[in-house]
Amino acid sequence: MSKTDIKGTTVKGRAELALNDDFLRKAVKFTTERLRDGKRKASDDLGNWEEWRERGRQIRLHTIAHLDYYLNQFANQARLNGVHVHFADTAEDAVKITLAIAERKQSLSVVKSKSMVTEELHLNQALESIGVDVVESDLGEYIIQLAGETPSHIIIPAIHKNRYQIADLLSNEAGETLPPDTAILAGFVRKKLREKFLEADIGMTGCNFAIAETGSMVLFENEGNARMVSTVPSTQITLMGMERIIPSWSDLEVMATLLPRSATGQKLTVYMSGITGPRRQEDGDGPDEMHIIIIDNGRSLQLGDPEFQELLNCIRCGACLNACPVYRHIGGHAYGGTYSGPIGAVLTPALNKNIDQWDDIASASTLCGACYEACPVKIPLHDMLIYLRRRKVERGLGDKMESIGMRGFAAIMSNSKRYENALKVGKLAQRLVVKDGEITSKLGPLKGWNNYRVAPSLAKQSFRDQWGTMEEEIRHGIQEIDPLVSNRMEEIVRNREAGGKGHD
C-alpha cells in the first residue's frame, strides 16, 4: 500500500476525524472494553496464563526460525492431499493467481469468509473488475462491504459502527426499514447470505493455522459462515500469509487455547474446522477442487532481521488493539493501513519496507507496553515501534525541527555543566510566562501541551542546587543501618559480581 491509497493524509489528520466522531469513540470503547474484560476473565479462569503464553511464543519462535522446512513440509503434504498449492511473492502475484483460477472456472460468484490477508491484496476490487460478484459472509465484513469501507479491527471489522448505523446500511440493502434490533438484523443477513452460499461457484477463505505435518488448514470462526464457504461451493481457494504455519496438531492445542481467549474471551471458538484436501469420494460435502495460495508480500523481509522477525509470530487475535489506549480513542482507520492498532503500526511499515511513507504511524504510540502485555505470544511491539522510529532517523528522514531539537538535547545533556547552565537560562526565560509557579500560555511550542493542561515551572532551586546543605543536614541526623540489612546488601552485591542476573 502506498501513500496514495490513503490520499496523502497523516495519522494526525485521520485521528482528528476519529476524535471528533463521538459515535465511533463510544462504539470502539464499548466493544474493546468488553473484549479485554473477557480476555482477562478467560485467562484468569484458565490459570497459568504466563506459562501458556511462553509455550505459544516458543512454538511460534521455533516455527518461524525453521519456516523454510515447515513450509516445504506443508506444501508437500497438501499436494499429496490433492490440493493445488501456489506461492505468491507479492500481492499482485496473489491476485493474478486468484483471477486465473476464477477465469478458468468461469466463476460468476464468490463467497468469502473473513480473511485479513485478502484485505492486504484488495482482492475484492480485483475480482469485481473481471465481473465476478463477491460477497463477504462474516457479519462484520458484510457490513463493512455494504458501507464501502475497510475493516477497522482485525477481528471485529465493524467495531466503529453502532447498531443504528448498521440498521441503516442493512435497510438500504433490504429495500425496507429494518429496526435496530440485533436479532432482526442478523436474521436478515442470514437469509440473504444463504442465497449467496448456494449460488457461489467459488468459496474463498483465509487460514488461521496451517498444520505442516498433515498439510491441513484450520479455520476459527463463530458464525458458521466459514464452514458454509468451505463446503458448499465446488471450488475452494484459501489464501494465507506464509507465516500461518505451525508444525503439528499438538501445537494447535496451544494456539486453540490462546487465540479465542485473547481475541474475544471465549474458551473455545464456536466453529473450528480442520480441512485436509478437497472432497473425497466417501465425503458428503466439500469442494471438488481446492487451492491454497501462500503469500509472502513483505513477510520474508522480516526473516533474519533480529529486530522484526518476531512480527511473524503474530496470530492475529487483536488483543493488542483492545488493550491499546491510543486505539481506544482513534479506532482503526486512523492507522491508514490494512492492519490497525499496535500490530498495524509496526506491520504496515515493516511489510511495505517503506518507512518513509509511513513515518508517522509509529509515532502514534505512548510506548506504554499494554500491547506487549496483552499479546498471547509476547511480541515486543513497544520496542519495535522505537526501532522503526530509529530506522527512519538513521535514513535521514527524521523531522527537521525534531532533529535540531534532539541535537540541542544531546549538546546540553552530554555535560552536566551545560545542563546546569541551561537550567539557569531556562529559569530566567520562564519569567516571561510563569505565574504562581505555572505556565498557561498557549504560544508556540506550548500550545500542544497547554491546550489540555497547565505546565509546571522550573523550580526556583533545582535539587542539585539544594543538595549541598541538604546532604549535610541529612548526614547529621542519620540512623544506624540495621546489620541484617547491610548484610543483605553485601550479599546482593556479591551475588551480582558472581554473575547472577541481579534483581528482577
Place this chain on the structure above:
Amino acid sequence: MKVSMFITCISDAVYPRIGEAMARLLAKYGVALHFPTIQTCCGQPAFNSGYWGEARASAKTILEAFEDSDFVIAPSGSCIGMIHHYPKLFEDDPILVATAERLQKKSYEFTQFLVQVLGVNDVGATFPHKVAYHPSCHGSRILGIKEEPMTLMRNVKGMELLPLPFAEDCCGFGGTFAVKMSDISGAMVNEKADHVLESEAEVLVGLDMACLMNIAGNLRYRNKPIRVMHLAELLYEGVEHA
C-alpha cells in the same frame, strides 16, 4: 557500600521535593545517599524518538556517574526502565555495553529498593486521606513493579486506598508524544483525569513524575482540587506527621 541517587532530570529541575523526600526517608533506615552531580538525563526522550546517537550522548553521563556505585535508586520506573535499554543502546561498544549491563543490575526504582533490598513493608506513616494510585506503565509493565507500592500503601495508617477505574491505562504522556500527537494525548489525559475524579480520591499518587505532571496539569487546567503526589513524598510526609 555506596548507594547513589539518580534524581532524574524532571525531579531535579521541576520537582526537587521528590528527591528530598526520598533522601530523608532512606536516611531513617541508615542509607546515606550519594548524589554524583555529573548525571544529567537518562536519554529517554531521544531514545524513544529514534535518535540513539543523541540518547547515547546523554546516557553516558549516567554510566559515568554511577560506575562506582553499589546501588542506584531513582524515583521513576520509566527512567530505570530506560537504563534497562542501555545494553541494547550500547551494543556496538564492547566497553560501554559491559558498564551498561552492570548499571542495569544495580539500578532500582525507589519502592523496589525499599521493599526488596531494605525489606521495609511499613514505613510507619499516617496519612488520613482518600488516595487513588496510578500505576505508571514502564514501572509496572517493563519492570514488573506491582506489589511493592501496594504493600507500602496498604500499611499507611488512616489512608483509604480507593480503586482507580482503568488504572492500568496509560495517562497519554508518552514523552514527545504529548506534543507530537497532542490531540490524542489530550483525549487520553482527559479520560485519565475523569477516572481520577470518578474515584472520589482527594489525592492521586504514583511513582513517576512525568505521568503525574501530565495528569496534575490536566486536573489543574480543569480547576479540580486534587493533590497529586509521588509516593516517596506521601510516605515521607506521613512519617513526619505520624
